[in-house]
Amino acid sequence: MNPKNLSAGSNGAPGESAGVESAAKPDLKDPRVVLSLLETDQVVASKRQSRFGRRPLSLGIRILLWGLRSYVVIMLVIVAIAVIRALHPTP
Amino acid sequence: MPGSTKNPPLTATTIRHAEPTTEIANSSPIAPDLAVLLTHEDVDRARDRLQVARARWKGRKSKTWGGVRLLWLLVGPGVLVFLGENDAPSMLSYSATGARFGIGFFIPFVIFTFAIGVVVQEMTVRLGAVTHRGHAELIFDRFGKFWGFFAMGDLVLGNFLTLVTEFIGVRAGLGFFGVRPIVAVGGALAIVVGAITTGRYWTWERITLGLAIFNGLFIPAAILARPDWFAVGHALLTWSPLPVGNRGEILLLILADIGATVTPWMLFFQQSAVVDKGMQPRDIGAGRFDTILGALLAATFGVAAILATAPLFHHGINAADFQAAEFAQALEPWIGHLGAALFALGIFEAGIVAAIAISTSSAYAFGEVFQTGHSLNRPLRDAWPFYLTLFGSAAAAAALVLIPHFPLEFIVLTVNVIAVLAMPPALAFLLLLVNDRELMGEHVNGMWANVLGVAITIFLIVAGLGFAVATVFPAWFSGERL
Numbered sequence: 160m161n162p163k164n165l166s167a168g169s170n171g172a173p174g175e176s177a178g179v180e181s182a183a184k185p186d187l188k189d190p191r192v193v194l195s196l197l198e199t200d201q202v203v204a205s206k207r208q209s210r211f212g213r214r215p216l217s218l219g220i221r222i223l224l225w226g227l228r229s230y231v232v233i234m235l236v237i238v239a240i241a242v243i244r245a246l247h248p249t250p
Numbered sequence: 251m252p253g254s255t256k257n258p259p260l261t262a263t264t265i266r267h268a269e270p271t272t273e274i275a276n277s278s279p280i281a282p283d284l285a286v287l288l289t290h291e292d293v294d295r296a297r298d299r300l301q302v303a304r305a306r307w308k309g310r311k312s313k314t315w316g317g318v319r320l321l322w323l324l325v326g327p328g329v330l331v332f333l334g335e336n337d338a339p340s341m342l343s344y345s346a347t348g349a350r351f352g353i354g355f356f357i358p359f360v361i362f363t364f365a366i367g368v369v370v371q372e373m374t375v376r377l378g379a380v381t382h383r384g385h386a387e388l389i390f391d392r393f394g395k396f397w398g399f400f401a402m403g404d405l406v407l408g409n410f411l412t413l414v415t416e417f418i419g420v421r422a423g424l425g426f427f428g429v430r431p432i433v434a435v436g437g438a439l440a441i442v443v444g445a446i447t448t449g450r451y452w453t454w455e456r457i458t459l460g461l462a463i464f465n466g467l468f469i470p471a472a473i474l475a476r477p478d479w480f481a482v483g484h485a486l487l488t489w490s491p492l493p494v495g496n497r498g499e500i501l502l503l504i505l506a507d508i509g510a511t512v513t514p515w516m517l518f519f520q521q522s523a524v525v526d527k528g529m530q531p532r533d534i535g536a537g538r539f540d541t542i543l544g545a546l547l548a549a550t551f552g553v554a555a556i557l558a559t560a561p562l563f564h565h566g567i568n569a570a571d572f573q574a575a576e577f578a579q580a581l582e583p584w585i586g587h588l589g590a591a592l593f594a595l596g597i598f599e600a601g602i603v604a605a606i607a608i609s610t611s612s613a614y615a616f617g618e619v620f621q622t623g624h625s626l627n628r629p630l631r632d633a634w635p636f637y638l639t640l641f642g643s644a645a646a647a648a649a650l651v652l653i654p655h656f657p658l659e660f661i662v663l664t665v666n667v668i669a670v671l672a673m674p675p676a677l678a679f680l681l682l683l684v685n686d687r688e689l690m691g692e693h694v695n696g697m698w699a700n701v702l703g704v705a706i707t708i709f710l711i712v713a714g715l716g717f718a719v720a721t722v723f724p725a726w727f728s729g730e731r732l
Contacts, residue, residue, distance in 0.1 A: 185300060187293055190285035194275035196299040197292065198530055201382045202275050204287035207621075211383070211391040211689060220682065224393075227675040228400060230711065234671040237718045238664055244721070 294627035295528040298323075298452055302533070321540075324533055326455045327523035328540030330607055331371060331516050332364070332548035333462035337604030338419020338597055339412065339665050340510030341468070344552045345577050347503055348559035349569035353481045354491040356507065357553055361486075363511035364549040366709075368541055369702045370677065373684045373695065374517050375537035378524030380693045385521040387618035389679050392686065401514075401679060402619060404672040409515050409612045411665045413647035416601040416608065418662060421651055422575040423598030426591065435648045438602050442644045445606050446637060451526045451626040462603045465551045467596035472557035474589035475581075482557070497727035498720040502667070505717050508710065509666030510552070514676040515611045522614035526625050531693060558585065558593055605644055613640035671714050677707045 185192045199205055216224075275284055302323050309316020347356045374385065381388060386405070390398035417435050424434035445457045484490070493500045520541075529537055559577060561584035562569050569580065578594040585593070610626070616639040617624020623633030630637055650656055681703045684695045695703065720727040 187297055187300070190288050191276055191281075193288055193293055193296040194278075194281055194284060196296040196303065197275050197528070198382065199275045199278045199280065199284075201292075201295065201528060201530070202284050202287075203289045203291050203625075204284055205275070205280065206382065211381070211388065213394055214392045214686060214688070216393070223678060224397060224675070227678050230714070231404065231672055231675055234714055234718060235668070237721050238667055238671065241667075241717075241721045242664055 290629060290632065291623070291625045291627040294450055294452075295526075298528050299530075321536055324527075324529065324536035325540045325543065326459065326527060327520045327529075328371065328375070328537065328542070329544035329547065330455065330458055330462060330523065330603075331520040332367065332541075332544030333465050333551075334519070334604045334607030335367075335511060335513060335516055336465050336548045336551055336600055337412065337416055337608075338423075338601040339415040339506075339662060340552070341555050341597055341600045342419070342577070342662070343503070343506040343510045343666055344555035345559040346569060347507060348556035349562035349567070349577070349580075350495070350499075350503065351493040352560045352563035353477065353557065354485050355489050355493055356503070357482065357485045357556060358489045359504070360507055360511075360552050360556065361549050363508050364545040364552070366508075366706050367511045367516070368545045369699070369706060370512060370680065371516060371520050371541045371545075372538055373680055373699065373703070374521040375524055375529075375541060376534055376690065376693050377680075377684055378521040379529040379531050379534050379537060380691065381689050382525050384525055384614055384618040384624070385518045385680075385683075386615040388521075388683050388689070390619055392683065392689070393679070397679075398619065401676065402615060404676065405514050405518055405615055406612065408513065408665075408669055408672055409608050410643060410647060411661050411668065412513075412515065413605060413608050413612075413643060414650050414661050415665050416605040417648045417651040419597050419601030420605070423578075423594045423596070423601060425575045426578045426594035431652060434598075435651055438605060439644060439648050441602055442606050442609060443641060446610070446626065446640055447630065449627070449629045454626045455523075455527070458603060458606050461599065461606075464599040465548070465596065465603070467592045467599065468551045468554035468558055471581075471585060471589045471592040471596065472554035474585040474592075475558050475561050477557040477560060498724055501716055501720050501727065505670050505713055506666040508713060509669040511548075512673055512706075512710070513666075513669035514672050515608055515669075517676055517680055518615050519607055519611035522611070522618070522624070526614075526627065534693070555596075558589070561585065605647070609640045609644040609647075612643045613637070667717065670710060671717075673710050674707050674714070677703065677710070681707070 187193055194202070200209065275281055278284075302320065305316060305320040305323055309320055344360065347360075377383075377385070377388065383391070386398070386402060389401050417438065420438040421431045421434050424437075425431065441461075445454055448454050448457070493503075524537060559569070559581065562577075562580055565584065567580055569577065575594065578590040578597070581593055582590040613636050614624050616622075617633070617636045620635070622635045624636045625633065628636070681695070681700065684690060684703075685700065687694050
């Protein structure tokens, strides 16, 4: 298969090319065919070697995250109280 | 637009801030490097993409059949996540709701919770299709290990407790037919193993979808209960009659029914499944359809469970301490042996599909965090830590269920409530990620998605606080109306 056929989508859309769409039996042993069907950062090797970096957390976001974390911890204590009461009901 | 970024040469140090791209790999300057590094996972994913590409190509000739074929190929994660969440504790929550309050407020309320679920899950479709990264991986990358491990802690605790309840459902469901617990639980574990050892995401997805559709067993069970369809229509239109009884108990059921629809594992699972399926930004529309279809099916089956158990309410039978088998046995005089058997089988099915989905969700998250292979397209030998996590979590949960006198009631009581309480932080991470333009490019949340997302988060926090107040000050909630 001519790799040129694989390099551009038939409608200009990326990811899936006209060559592959119309080919009767594309050979998936050909790495060019595999690559033509995937986006660059869909390939495992590419994902392994590239990571999204940390985003800066503003004071507002940090307060939000800490607030929600505290909420969960407090609520877990409440759940424990509820379960103890359910398992040992007072007469 | 994310796709506008040019990729530098592929080295370990160059791409520190990866930008999602819509460029095809073959036309990328790093293609020669990638070609020699292609894995089994890439080839299998490309095979699935090839089917999608063909369906799109054929769709240009025949809009109807091409579209149907395309949807058939792209449907999966959304249906699975919602039918997976119609799990044993969820169906028991719906059953308890029907038995305690009959036909009324809770029928539209359950549908409302699924609408919430659609809003939230749609965001995970976009995140997965655009970034090609799982939810856990993105949280660790963007917020660091500190917050990442907190999010994972919630997920691991919730997932494990839920998994235990799934095996309780399996045991109880088959217990109705006289199957011994060890045979029921062992058989369920064998099905989980069978589904994951195919080495293909596609095969796993279709097997699990095939099992999940049996969630529909609650529909014939509901029909056999001969519900008052006028009352159902009235309830849908007016959200009434309102539940009458102890306010604390009503609040607990409200919380359990919310927890039956929106939980943290669903976010992690659907995003990872979208990535594993290989969906791309152009598939987001189909992903939305998939999500809405899943919610519609699950809402229908959930309402069916309420209708199936409504006869217990009408005949004044106290179902407060019922588990799965007791529900089926108690229903037998009203919906017949066939109806009761369908109900018990439905609980068994709910448990087994959720056991597959939730253990897969744990394994995906583990693989993403520890950067080991995490795809169902990988053979066992390539990604054994992923499969070991998947099998190990399911096996440990199954073993707990078989321990005599283990406080299973404790777990059933807490699982849905914990899911709701852990949801606000999970939603905060989701909203921050889906509004991150560096990740999402043009696919960031619009204003209405953000308004709905924030409203849902506040709603869940208020519901949780209501539960807390009812627990600490039960006297305040001793009234007879909501």
